[in-house]
Amino acid sequence: MSSTRVPASPAVPDQRLAHDAGATGVPRGLLPVVLTATFMYALDFFIVNVAIPSMQRGLGASSGAIQWIMVGYSLALAAGLISASRLGDIHGRRRMFALGLGLFTGASAACGLAPDIDLLVAARIAQGLAAALMAPQVLAIIRTAYQGAAQARAIALYAVTMGLGGVCGQLVGGLLIKANLFGSDWRSCFLINLPVGLAALAMVRRSLPESRAPRRPRLDNTGMALISTALVALLLPLIQGRQSGWPLWTWLTMAASVVLLVVFAAHQRRLAARDGSPLVPPELFRGRAFALGSVTQVLFAAGQGSFFLILALYLQLGRHLDPLASGIVFTVLAVGYFASSLRSDLVAARLGRQAVTLGAVGMAVGLGLLWEGARIAGDAPGTARVLWLIPGLVVDGVGMGLILGPLTGASLSRVASHLVGAASGVITTLQQLGGAIGVAVVGLVFYGSLGGGYAHAFEAGVLVLAVMELALAGLMQLLPRE
Numbered sequence: 001m002s003s004t005r006v007p008a009s010p011a012v013p014d015q016r017l018a019h020d021a022g023a024t025g026v027p028r029g030l031l032p033v034v035l036t037a038t039f040m041y042a043l044d045f046f047i048v049n050v051a052i053p054s055m056q057r058g059l060g061a062s063s064g065a066i067q068w069i070m071v072g073y074s075l076a077l078a079a080g081l082i083s084a085s086r087l088g089d090i091h092g093r094r095r096m097f098a099l100g101l102g103l104f105t106g107a108s109a110a111c112g113l114a115p116d117i118d119l120l121v122a123a124r125i126a127q128g129l130a131a132a133l134m135a136p137q138v139l140a141i142i143r144t145a146y147q148g149a150a151q152a153r154a155i156a157l158y159a160v161t162m163g164l165g166g167v168c169g170q171l172v173g174g175l176l177i178k179a180n181l182f183g184s185d186w187r188s189c190f191l192i193n194l195p196v197g198l199a200a201l202a203m204v205r206r207s208l209p210e211s212r213a214p215r216r217p218r219l220d221n222t223g224m225a226l227i228s229t230a231l232v233a234l235l236l237p238l239i240q241g242r243q244s245g246w247p248l249w250t251w252l253t254m255a256a257s258v259v260l261l262v263v264f265a266a267h268q269r270r271l272a273a274r275d276g277s278p279l280v281p282p283e284l285f286r287g288r289a290f291a292l293g294s295v296t297q298v299l300f301a302a303g304q305g306s307f308f309l310i311l312a313l314y315l316q317l318g319r320h321l322d323p324l325a326s327g328i329v330f331t332v333l334a335v336g337y338f339a340s341s342l343r344s345d346l347v348a349a350r351l352g353r354q355a356v357t358l359g360a361v362g363m364a365v366g367l368g369l370l371w372e373g374a375r376i377a378g379d380a381p382g383t384a385r386v387l388w389l390i391p392g393l394v395v396d397g398v399g400m401g402l403i404l405g406p407l408t409g410a411s412l413s414r415v416a417s418h419l420v421g422a423a424s425g426v427i428t429t430l431q432q433l434g435g436a437i438g439v440a441v442v443g444l445v446f447y448g449s450l451g452g453g454y455a456h457a458f459e460a461g462v463l464v465l466a467v468m469e470l471a472l473a474g475l476m477q478l479l480p481r482e
Contacts, residue, residue: 026145029207031154034138035161036200037101040193041131042165043172044108045073049312050173050323051186058185061117068121071239076128077135078432079231083224085136085425086279089213093137093144093421098204100133105197112190139424143412144211149349152409156345159405163341166308167334167397171327178324214418217277223267224279230260231429238436242443280426284419289479293411294430296356296475300403301434303363303468306442307396310461313446318379318454319386332390336397341405348406353479355406360473362399366392367466371459379453399469410479438468 048070056066088096107127114120142154176188184191234257237250244250268278285291311333315326340347340359348355369392377385408427415423442461449460 026150027207027209029203030141030145030209031157033200033203033207034097034141035157036196037097037104037134038138038158038161039165040196041077041104041135042162043169044127044131044190044193045077046166046169046308047173047189048073050170050327051177051189054177054186055117055120059117059120065117065121067240067243069117069124071236072121072125073128073131074239074432074436075232075235076125077132078235078429078436079228080129080132081136081429081432082227082279082422082425084133085140085421085428086217086219086224087133088137088140089217089421090219092210092212093140094204094208094210097134097137097141097208098201100130100135100137101197101201101204103130104134105193105201106130108190108193108197112184112187112194135428136421136425139408139412139427140421141208141211143415143420143424144417145209149345152345152348152405155409155412156341156405159344159408160338160341160401163337163400163404164334166304167330167337168327169308170312170323170330171334174322174324174327213421220271220277220279223264223271226260226264226267227279230257230264231433233257233260235433235436238440241440242447280422281419284415284423284426287414289414290411290423292475292479293407294426296407296472296479297411297427297430298434298437299468299472299475300360300407301431302438302441303465303472304400304438305435306438306461307367307465309439310442310446310458314374314454314458315386318458319377321386329386329389329393332393333397333400336394337401338397340398340401342401344402344405345409347402348409353406353410353476356403356410357473357476359399359402359406360469360476362402363396364399364466364469364473366394366396366399367462367469368392369395371462371466374455374458374462378455403472 052066052069055061055069084096084100104127107123107130110123111120111127114123138158139155142151142158146154172192173189176192177186179188181188233253237246237253241250264280265282268280269282270276271278272282285294311330312326315321315329316323321329344355344359347358351358370389371392373388373390373392377388411427412420412423442464445464446457446461449457
């Protein structure tokens with residue numbers, strides 16, 4: 001089955017509104033609302049990188065405390081995704097989405113008004129938990145509201161939004177800090193979410209159909225505790241290990257996460273055998289499309305997240321660009337991404353899974369061009385030398401845009417309707433996990449090569465990323481044929 005042709009969900013009593021909407025026309029406001037929320041939480045993951053120097057000056061915080069502004073958001077988001085998908089299955093995806101959007105908007109206000117670093121970190125954790133409540137509902141809402149080609153198009157637009165949230169973080173943050181509206185400085189990076197979030201929240205009830213899992217599952221409190229603890233135990237050392245010098249606690253914590261994941265898997269199998277309500281039904285991974293799709297999601301996210309990091313470091317520390325100028329360079333990548341991702345559903349309709357292969361090979365070529373561009377530009381001063389990076393950024397962006405939508409579609413294409421919520425939670429969790437793994441692995445290569453300068457470190461990083469993209473292209477050949 002093609003990654004763009006997803007079977008329609010059968011009508012069930014709990015999904016009457018979603019089914020009716022699909023039969024008579026999905027509400028026009030559905031995609032604008034869910035994609036606005038998606039852009040907000042994706043943007044907030046990256047926009048903070050630009051604001052950190054201003055935060056440090058304004059709050060007088062240590063570098064360790066500032067780091068928790070990023071770590072707290074990432075951990076809370078990743079730890080809450082799978083549990084939040086179950087809450088959507090039980091209580092309604094529209095209801096949980098609206099709750100998450102409202103809490104995210106409120107937490108953004110708390111971040112923007114925080115008088116000290118402790119309250120800012122607490123607000124960022126709350127923001128991450130609210131984002132976790134929203135994120136898995138988006139894919140589940142799209143999967144139940146749309147059918148056939150319309151569903152493929154909606155997933156492609158979801159991919160466009162996710163990618164733009166990442167690549168535009170630098171530019172939006174740089175523009176907001178440069179504008180310094182009402183003397184808000186870094187606070188505008190959070191306060192901008194208030195009018196946007198409130199406008200989207202006002203449209204939720206009339207724009208989003210309600211849907212739940214066909215067979216209303218029960219809460220798996222033990223499973224929720226196990227998976228949340230395991231993810232924190234795995235992600236925390238991955239995020240902080242390198243900066244801390246990989247002390248003993250990082251290795252012990254990662255080992256504990258493996259034990260917790262094994263216990264969680266055994267608990268899920270027991271619940272499934274008793275016809276209970278496992279949080280992550282084992283049957284999800286019996287299908288080759290979802291099982292292999294999960295691995296490819298991790299691999300792609302690992303490359304994407306780490307690339308944004310090392311490019312920002314090279315531009316700002318190696319090329320000495322300010323946040324706004326660095327953001328403008330990121331815009332070159334965004335243009336390529338936007339152009340190809342808008343057409344990714346049509347490419348996937350023609351090529352099926354090979355659309356992802358084409359994108360991955362394209363990214364590898366783009367990364368090769370970036371390697372050559374960085375080698376020529378070096379670390380010598382001069383903004384003009386950045387122009388050597390443009391061909392590679394365009395090609396890499398085009399390849400990236402061809403991947404996310406078709407890859408998500410391929411992963412969800414054969415998932416039964418009663419497993420949609422769980423599958424959405426797993427996919428969004430794996431994207432966060434992949435990003436953390438990529439930053440840890442590629443970060444080790446980048447920082448380990450800094451002795452030769454930032455250009456040399458960037459070259460080493462993009463070579464590793466090119467290998468990862470070729471591995472992704474190879475894995476795609478194992479997915480089911482159209």
